Amino acid sequence: MVKARLKPGDEIDGFVIEDIAHNGGMARIWKVSRPDIDFPILMKVPVIGEGDDPAAIVGFEMEQMILPRLSGPHVPRFIANGDFATLPYIVMERLPGGSLYPLLERLPLPPEEVAAIGAKVAMALDSLHRQHVVHLDLKPSNVMFRKTGEAVLIDYGLARHIHLPDLMDEQFRLPYGTAPYMAPEQVLGTRSDFRSDLFALGVMLYFFATGERPFGDPQRLKGLKRRLWRDPLPPRARNAxxxxxxQEIILHCLEVNPAWRYPSAAQLALDLQDLSAVKLTARAEKMKRDPLGTVLRRRFNPVPIETVKPQTAEAQLANAPIVAVAIDLAGNAPDLDDAKRKTVARIIENTPDARIACINVLKINRIAIDTSLDEEGRNKHVLRLVQLRNWSTDLPTPGGGITFHVLEAVSPADAILEYARENYVDHIVLGARAESTMRSMLGSVSGEIAAHAPCTVTVVRNRQRPQ
Structure with a gap:
């Protein structure tokens, strides 16, 4: 190996070492530069010495394998790797600003701020999971933000890529992670379930909302296993x-059995973006821990831990899509509505954990002043929410639930497309109106959405019978 102790002014593979950015127990992070790179970059170098934890070295190998395979705004841009035969390093984009860690000084945060942060982190997790990676070390210090607002997840030393060898699992038997945030299945050694990251996000939301960690900070395996049978004090009991x-969202994330949590980060993000649409259960009103008898039964008759194997992890995500159904409430196309309901019912049958988002666009004027009431003095927005619920009455209830959204916009197509992009929608279902002169001249909403949607689009039509 070349110089193990770097100093400002050293040059490695064309990268000039500048100042130290972070001096950690497992790695040092340096500010570096290279003439052909015109944006700030960092070099991460593992600490390798006598008595150092070998897991740190293996984790660095994992990060070198995973980071080059990731893309998008929710991960730091990868630049280069250094070989262990000379000097191991990772060069990546340097993000402006800090992590979420400084927020810990002003906890608890207002609930609306907690939800907003959580939604952005959930979107970042969804992007990561769609790239076949479970982070497994989500915590405030591993979340940063771009100037454009997107959350960025950093530090992939404990991560698992479903399509790559899991060196951590192959070489070590003890679970690795940050104790307060580890999911029950992670404590037991499972490293391939995307829902482990949702548990960690639930811990973070609890911490931000109450100022306390739901399971403390245990330092031994016995203490870590306590979360398998002892539920946390409900958040509202700490902060009214x-x-x-x-609270419904947080406790949903913190379920012991992964199968009882949100099936995907995208569905979690959707709830965090609109608390008014969250379906409340007994979790929402809970104010005490479970009674001792219940805890003892769980202690000696554990809750089942239903995890997914690496080869089925992506199938689990595919079975939990977000399906946006655009609904015209004019009421002049009952046959088309019936056909659309049948299409949605088939989707639910094939993907039982789907989340159905019923959408209607309340068209507003570009110039004229709009009124929020109709001719009979009823609130248009509320009225349409009621109509959407009525429209969905005969649909089977999917595992992800059904939510209702009235979007106010000048352009229905733009509103639906924006909703799909912001909420990581997997599938849009909408109806095509009958042919007309105006439709032929101006184009159709369904055509515009089909042309520009970031996901699958199903356009439902009435079958035309030959005359």
Whole structure:
């Protein structure tokens, strides 16, 4: 190996070492530069010395394998790797600003801020999971933000790529992670379930909303295993300002059995973006821990841990899509509505954990002043929410639930496309109106959405019978 101790002014593979950015126990991070790179970059170098934890070296190997395979705004841009035969390093984009860690000084945060942060982190997790990676070390210090607002997940030393060898699992038997944030299945050694990251996000939301960690900070395996049978004090018992919907989301994330949590990060993000649409259960009103008898039964008759194997992890995500159904409430196309319901019912049958988002666009004027009431004095927005619920009455209930959204916009197509992009929608279902002169001249909403949607689009039509 070349110089193990770097100093400002050293040059490695064309990268000039500048100042130290972070001096950690497992790695040092240096500010570096290279003439052909015109944006700030960092070099991460593992600490390798006598008595150092070998897991740190293996974790660095994992990060070198995983980071080059990731892309998008939610991960730091990868630049280069250094070989262990000379000097191991990772060069990546240097993000402006800090992590979420400084927020710990002003906990608890207002509930609306907790939900907003959580939604952005959930979107970042969804992007990561769609790239076949489970982070397994989500915590405030591993979340940063771009100037454009996107959350960025950093530090992939404990991560698992479903399509790559898991060196951590192959070489070590003890679970690795940050104790307060580890999911029950992670404590037991499972490293391939995307829902482990949702548990960690639930811990973070609880911490931000209450100022306390739900399971403390145990340092031994015995203490870590306690979360398998001892439930946390409900968040609202610590902070009365937390709304029931936010507690519902947090406790949903913290379920012991992964199968009882949200099936995907995208569905979690959707709830965090609109607390008013969250379906409340007994979790929302809970104010005490479970009684001792219940805890003892779980202690000696554990809750089943239903995890997924690496080869089925992506299938689990595929079975939990977000399906946006665009609904015209004019009421002049009952046959088309029936056909659309049948299409949605078939989707639910094939993907039982789907989340159905019923959408209607309340068209507003570009110039004229709009009124929020109709001719009979009823609120248009509320009225349409009621109509959407009525429209969905005969649909089977999917595992992800059904939510209702009225979007106010000048352009229905733009509103639906924006909703799909912001909420990581997997499938849009909408109806095509009958042919007309105006439609032929101006183009159709369904055509515009089909042309520009970031996901699958199903356009439902009435079958035309030959005359």
């Amino acid at each position: 300002a937390i709304p029931p919907a936010l």
